[in-house]
Amino acid sequence: MAKDDLQDLPGVGPATSDKLTDAGFESYQAIAVASPGEMSNTADVGESTAADIINAARDAADIGGFETGSTVLERREQIGKLTWGVPEVDDLLGGGVETQSITEVYGEFGAGKSQVTHQLAVTVQLPREHGGLEGSAIFVDSEDTFRPERIDDMVRGLDDTVIEALLERRDIDGVPGDDDTMNELLESFLDRIHVAKAFNSNHQILLAETAKELASEQQDTEFPVRLLCVDSLTAHFRAEYVGRGKLAERQQKLNKHLHDLMRIGDLYNTAVLVTNQVSANPDSYFGDPTQPIGGNILGHTSTFRMYLRKSKNDKRIVRLVDAPNLADGEAVMRVKDAGLKPE
Numbered sequence: 001m002a003k004d005d006l007q008d009l010p011g012v013g014p015a016t017s018d019k020l021t022d023a024g025f026e027s028y029q030a031i032a033v034a035s036p037g038e039m040s041n042t043a044d045v046g047e048s049t050a051a052d053i054i055n056a057a058r059d060a061a062d063i064g065g066f067e068t069g070s071t072v073l074e075r076r077e078q079i080g081k082l083t084w085g086v087p088e089v090d091d092l093l094g095g096g097v098e099t100q101s102i103t104e105v106y107g108e109f110g111a112g113k114s115q116v117t118h119q120l121a122v123t124v125q126l127p128r129e130h131g132g133l134e135g136s137a138i139f140v141d142s143e144d145t146f147r148p149e150r151i152d153d154m155v156r157g158l159d160d161t162v163i164e165a166l167l168e169r170r171d172i173d174g175v176p177g178d179d180d181t182m183n184e185l186l187e188s189f190l191d192r193i194h195v196a197k198a199f200n201s202n203h204q205i206l207l208a209e210t211a212k213e214l215a216s217e218q219q220d221t222e223f224p225v226r227l228l229c230v231d232s233l234t235a236h237f238r239a240e241y242v243g244r245g246k247l248a249e250r251q252q253k254l255n256k257h258l259h260d261l262m263r264i265g266d267l268y269n270t271a272v273l274v275t276n277q278v279s280a281n282p283d284s285y286f287g288d289p290t291q292p293i294g295g296n297i298l299g300h301t302s303t304f305r306m307y308l309r310k311s312k313n314d315k316r317i318v319r320l321v322d323a324p325n326l327a328d329g330e331a332v333m334r335v336k337d338a339g340l341k342p343e
Contacts, residue, residue: 004026004027006020006021006025006026009028009031009053010052011052011053016043019043019044020039020043020045020053023039023044024042024212025043026216027061027216027267028057029057029061029063029267030216031053031057031061032054032060032061033063033263034054036048036051039053078269079098079099079101079269080098080099080226080269081095081096081097081099082097082123082124082131082132082227082271083097083126083130083131084096084097084116084119085131085339085340086318086340088331088332088333088342089331089333090131091331092318092326092330092331093304093326094323094326096131097271098303099133100265101304102258102261102262102265102272102273102274102301102304103272103274103302103305103306104233104274104304104305104306105273105306105308106275106277106307107278107307111309112340113232114145114275115150115335115339116273116275116340117229117231118147118154118339119340120137121193121227121229122151122154122339124136124271125137125189125192126158126162127162127165129165130165135192135225136218136223136224136225136226136227137193137194137228138193138194138196138211138215138227138229139195140198140208140211140230140231141195141196141231142197142198142204142232142235142236144197145232146195151193153337154338155182155185155186155189156338157336157338158339160176163185164176170185170188172185172188194214194225196211200236200240201237201240201241201253204230204257205253205256205260208260208261209260211225211264212263212267215268215270224269225268225270226269226270228270228272228273229273230261230272230274230275232275233274233294233298234254234293234294237253238277238293241253251297254294254297254298255301258297258301262301274302276293276298277292277293279291279293290307292307299322303323303324304322304323304326305320305322305323306318306319306320307319307321314334314335315333316332316334316335317330317331317332318330318332
């Protein structure tokens with residue numbers, strides 16, 4: 001798909017076009033969903049000029065008006081479903097993790113949140129007939145959790161039929177189980193996972209902007225970005241904004257960050273998966289006192305909320321807490337050396 005010529009918009013000359021492109025506004029759609037204040041701050045154009053450019057882009061991209069439910073249904077047919085690797089969990093999610101949505105996974109330490117991000121970074125690269133989206137992944141790592149060795153375990157843990165299909169599609173000679181063959185296959189997987197370590201909350205917010213640029217660059221390639229993981233979303237915000245006096249500021253920054261992530265999902269048909277820490281609610285006398293961090297901001301912005309909790313040995317209980325079109329429910333999975341597996 002050819003890039004939109006920004007200079008066709010009223011008031012956009014070569015200099016303004018360069019400013020917009022450098023700020024990440026590379027298409028009519030990206031401009032149309034921006035706010036004048038945001039464009040003014042990031043692209044160094046006047047706010048009134050920004051408003052005119054955005055309105056023109058909305059007209060050109062046919063964005064911003066009402067549409068029929070049939071049109072919405074037709075557009076939703078473009079949404080991909082990414083397998084979790086566990087059929088019972090996929091059923092819980094209505095077929096898998098959705099693109100153009102934010103899926104939040106929360107739970108206490110050791111519940112398996114990072115295992116999920118690693119597993120999805122593998123399954124997103126699988127052929128569609130095997131539950132994948134034939135895409136690449138972006139991994140924003142705020143807790144130093146990404147491990148290439150874990151990707152190795154999970155790639156080797158794929159079924160032989162899936163590995164055979166991958167070897168054929170990636171022009172790798174060999175058979176499943178052969179060390180040289182599997183090493184070459186692993187390298188091809190790691191090459192399609194883009195990892196960045198976030199050192200603080202401001203850096204994490206900046207990385208979301210960089211992820212948008214990367215998704216734009218990869219959009220027309222053989223493996224477009226189809227998964228964006230943030231592990232964890234709240235760790236830096238929780239550490240840096242301590243006390244009730246900082247709560248409002250923290251929530252405002254978290255809200256902006258979430259909307260930046262949502263925009264990537266919408267613009268590039270990407271599944272966004274964020275992990276979240278928890279705290280114990282001392283006022284809870286009955287039931288599970290575990291509560292996710294982030295308050296109503298995160299609760300309202302996440303399309304799907306999944307709660308992981310430990311069970312016996314390698315068992316984990318996966319609970320769908322909230323979804324717009326699905327009933328709450330639970331499934332069981334196991335965290336094994338070879339990845340996430342059915343019970």
